[in-house]
Amino acid sequence: MTIGELSARTGVPVKRLRRYDDLGFLYTVGRSAGNFRLYDESALWCVRAVETWRSLGLTLDEIGDLTEAYLTQPDEPIGPHLARQLQTVRHRTRARIAELTQLLDRIEEFETRNRAALAGEWDFRETDPRCHPRSHGHA
Known part of the structure; x- marks a missing residue:
């Protein structure tokens, strides 16, 4: 899934997801033909965990x-x-x-x-x- 799709599924803004990626909280599984970052389903868990920890x-x-x-x-x-x-x-x-x-x-x-x-x-x-x-x- 692209970062836009990850954003849509988690409700987390793309800019914040990019920051999480830069900090090593998310891992890409590759790049699309258009050079977009791609994530697998485990990214959903990671984003939710990070957001929960931030909320705490x-x-x-x-x-x-x-x-x-x-x-x-x-x-x-x-x-x-x-x-x-x-x-x-x-x-x-x-x-x-x-x-x-x-x-x-x-x-x-x-x-x-x-x-x-x-x-x-x-x-x-x-x-x-x-x-x-x-x-x-x-x-």
């Missing part, structure tokens, strides 16, 4: 590590490798949640301190000389 938060580098382990250690199950990758994603996600929670706290603190200005009742620029517009020939 794995980076393309982590997916590369996973596929490398699969290819270099064919007798080893891929499950333990994936479990380690998912643990990494879990830690990264929890750290990001903590960062976002801190951001929300800062926003709420700012809103509390500046409630009047945010409501339009007071302009905090009035008390800060750095915020007064300079007359650069403007009326």
Whole structure:
């Protein structure tokens, strides 16, 4: 099947499939007479696996590590490798949640301190000389 057909069957854009091919996640089985990349049915599984792993938060580098382990250690199950990758994603996600929670706290603190200005009742620029517009020939 061509990359266009693979795209149609998986719902993954051609540009992304080309990237997956370039990264070694997909393997061509040859070229068509028109020099289009050709894939067999196993490409469907590969695309679905990569898309699933991406949806779980794995980076393309982590997916590369996973596929490398699969290819270099064919007798080893891929499950333990994936479990380690998912643990990494879990830690990264929890750290990001903590960062976002801190951001929300800062926003709420700012809103509390500046409630009047945010409501339009007071302009905090009035008390800060750095915020007064300079007359650069403007009326």
